[in-house]
Amino acid sequence: xxxxxxxxxxxxxxxxxxxxxxxxxxxxxxxxxxxxxxxxxxxxxxxxxxxxxxxxxxxxxxxxxxxxxxxxxxxxxxxxxxxxxxxxxxxxxxxxxxxxxxxxxxxxxxxxxxxxxxxxxxxxxxxxxxxxxxxxxxxxxxxxxxxxxxxxxxxxxxxxxxxxxxxxxxxxxxxxxxxxxxxxxxxxxxxxxxxxxxxxxxxxxxxxxxxxxxxxxxxxxxxxxxxxxxxxxxxxxxxxxxxxxxxxxxxxxxxxxxxxxxxxxxxxxxxxxxxxxxxxxxxxxxxxxxxxxxxxxxxxxxxxxxxxxxxxxxxxxxxxxxxxxxxxxxxxxxxxxxxxxxxxxxxxxxxxxxxxxxxxxxxxxxxxxxxxxxxxxxxxxxxxxxxxxxxxxxxxxxxxxxxxxxxxxxxx
Numbered sequence: 001x002x003x004x005x006x007x008x009x010x011x012x013x014x015x016x017x018x019x020x021x022x023x024x025x026x027x028x029x030x031x032x033x034x035x036x037x038x039x040x041x042x043x044x045x046x047x048x049x050x051x052x053x054x055x056x057x058x059x060x061x062x063x064x065x066x067x068x069x070x071x072x073x074x075x076x077x078x079x080x081x082x083x084x085x086x087x088x089x090x091x092x093x094x095x096x097x098x099x100x101x102x103x104x105x106x107x108x109x110x111x112x113x114x115x116x117x118x119x120x121x122x123x124x125x126x127x128x129x130x131x132x133x134x135x136x137x138x139x140x141x142x143x144x145x146x147x148x149x150x151x152x153x154x155x156x157x158x159x160x161x162x163x164x165x166x167x168x169x170x171x172x173x174x175x176x177x178x179x180x181x182x183x184x185x186x187x188x189x190x191x192x193x194x195x196x197x198x199x200x201x202x203x204x205x206x207x208x209x210x211x212x213x214x215x216x217x218x219x220x221x222x223x224x225x226x227x228x229x230x231x232x233x234x235x236x237x238x239x240x241x242x243x244x245x246x247x248x249x250x251x252x253x254x255x256x257x258x259x260x261x262x263x264x265x266x267x268x269x270x271x272x273x274x275x276x277x278x279x280x281x282x283x284x285x286x287x288x289x290x291x292x293x294x295x296x297x298x299x300x301x302x303x304x305x306x307x308x309x310x311x312x313x314x315x316x317x318x319x320x321x322x323x324x325x326x327x328x329x330x331x332x333x334x335x336x337x338x339x340x341x342x343x344x345x346x347x348x349x350x351x352x353x354x355x356x357x358x359x360x361x362x363x364x365x366x367x368x369x370x371x372x373x374x375x376x377x378x379x380x381x382x383x384x385x386x387x388x389x390x391x392x393x394x395x396x397x398x399x400x401x402x403x404x405x406x407x408x409x410x411x412x
Contacts, residue, residue, distance in 0.1 A: 014390055016160055016407045018134055018170045020372070021390050024410040028172075028389045031372040035132035036108045038123060038171065039093055040139045040152050043113030044076075044083025044325065050116070051076045054083075057115040061401075072285070075329045085324040086116070088353065089140065092322070095354040099363050107366070108132065112159075114152070120159045128165050136366050137173040137408070140321050142183055144176050144240040144387070145220050145228045150396035153406035160407065173408040174365040175389050178244045179382040182361015183352060184252060187318060190349030191256035194314045195275070196266070202312050202345050207275045210311040214297055215249040216335070217319025218326060219281035222291040227399065230392035238293060240384070245279050247382035249318055253277055278304075279318075282330045297331075298338045305342070312345040322353050 014022050020030035045054040054076075055069040076083060093111045100107055110132070112123030127135060137156065141148035153173070160166040177183050191213065198211055205211060220228075220241060229240025236243070257274045260266050280297040295304075301313065315335055317327050331348050339346035352358035368378060369389065378386040388395075391409030403412055 014408065014410060015157055015405055016166060016169065016171050017390070018172050021172050021408070024390050026388045026390065026392070027175075027375040027378075027386070028369060029372045029374050032136075032172070032369050033134060034107060034136045034172075034366070034370060035134045036110050036127055036130075036136075037096065037366060038120075038127070038135040038137040039089065039096070039109055039111040040120060040137055040155070041089045041111065041113045042085060042140065042324075043116030043119075044085040045116065046082050046086060048077065048081030051081050054116050075325055078333075079325075079328070083325050084328065085322065086113075088322040088324060089113075091354050092140070092359070095359045096362060099359050103363065105363070105367075110135075114155055120155055121163055124159050124165060124169060125163050128163070128169055133169050135169060135171045136369055137171055138362055138365070139173065142176060142178040142180075142321060143217075143228075143244050143319065144178075144396055146224045146396045146398040147218075147220060148241075149176060149391065150398065150406060150409075153391065153408050154404045156407035157405040161405075171407045172369060172389070174362070174369065175378075175385075176244075176387040177361065177365055178248055178387070179251070179380045179385040180361050180365065181379050181381055182357050182359075182364060183321075184248060184255075184381045185357040185361075186350055186352040186355040187248075187252045187316060188255045188259070189355075191252055191314065191316055192259045194316075194347050194349045195256065195260050196263070197347060198312045198314060198345065199266070205312060206309075207269070208272060209276075209309045211275045211314065212305055212310050212312075213253060213275055213277035213314045213316060214300070214335075215245065215252075215277060215279050215316045215318040216282050216297050216331060217245050217279070217317075219284045219293045219296070221286055221400075222293060223400065224396075224398060225293055227394070228396050230388075230395050232392075242279070242293065244382075244384055245318060247384050249277060249279055249316075251381045252316070252318070275314075282335070283326045297335050301335075301338050301342055301344070305344070310344060313339050313347075315339075315346060315348040317348065317351050320351050321358075322351050327351060 020028050020032045045051045051073045110123040112120035139152040156171045225238045225241045261270050280300050281293045284292045380386045393410045
């Protein structure tokens with residue numbers, strides 16, 4: 001691993017930023033010319049032989065032996081050693097290219113992963129070789145936390161240093177898009193249609209007492225959650241990460257419910273309140289001694305819903321942009337099995353994937369920076385947004401791992 005400890009960027013300058021962003025404004029309202037879009041993904045294995053090397057990459061620096069990695073590997077081996085995430089990012093790249101072409105926007109899309117081929121290093125080197133030196137990055141994660149934002153920004157800095165392009169290539173990023181209408185819309189559609197299906201398939205279902213909506217996202221260490229988002233926003237001990245999910249969940253359910261009531265066949269529901277819901281977590285991977293965000297989705301069903309009036313659960317993968325391994329295994333396999341064991345009807349709703357609204361929304365986020373759209377004109381579905389173009393000092397830093405330089409934000 002490349003040592004990037006010599007790279008610094010003080011509070012007055014943003015590492016490897018374009019001129020409009022280099023001084024660190026919260027929102028960049030100056031038009032900026034970009035040469036390409038950098039689509040940054042997590043990466044995943046594409047065969048049985050890739051599984052353990054991929055997991056070594058994911059856990060690099062943590063000294064986890066292969067026998068422990070094999071405990072996680074069976075999730076991938078269940079699907080032939082192939083994670084769906086690379087195919088999904090290929091599809092997203094193609095959809096972005098098509099949307100850009102349809103709008104007459106000449107911006108190539110380069111794709112690179114953190115943990116598997118194609119790597120971010122290769123994408124950045126390709127950009128430089130093609131003379132594409134001003135990049136606008138889209139990470140395939142919508143919320144604020146170390147793993148979903150800061151770590152990608154550290155990756156950009158690490159890769160620029162490792163390739164010797166730290167003074168040549170500039171990387172800005174779009175704002176976190178948790179409450180952008182393009183990201184929210186597919187979840188609204190999924191919840192609305194899921195509620196309608198629950199009614200159709202469960203005779204006499206009382207939505208106020210017998211159906212529970214479970215908004216699920218990836219659990220993270222409580223210490224990381226506490227440091228998500230800037231200190232001055234005054235979030236509670238679970239930081240911006242939980243606050244963003246809670247705010248979006250409420251918006252999704254409210255919009256889905258309103259649209260359901262507009263359908264003539266559900267007119268009888270008008271005047272009633274939305275079904276009960278809960279933000280739950282999944283995919284915990286840390287040691288038992290380390291506090292992570294709770295409750296786990298399976299624990300919640302077993303400990304809070306079992307034995308009560310619940311007959312149906314709607315599982316909404318609110319923290320995920322596509323149907324990758326955590327969705328397919330932790331929700332479609334494990335959570336669905338828990339619901340079945342408890343006798344619940346269950347349905348897992350869609351992720352954004354390549355939904356046209358989501359793809360168009362990502363292009364709109366790029367155009368915010370291209371056109372320098374004023375903050376007051378930027379769409380956002382919650383009171384927390386629009387989020388920051390340039391991350392604030394200390395936002396989402398992993399203090400356990402020690403300081404690492406990060407692009408697209410003010411140090412530390």
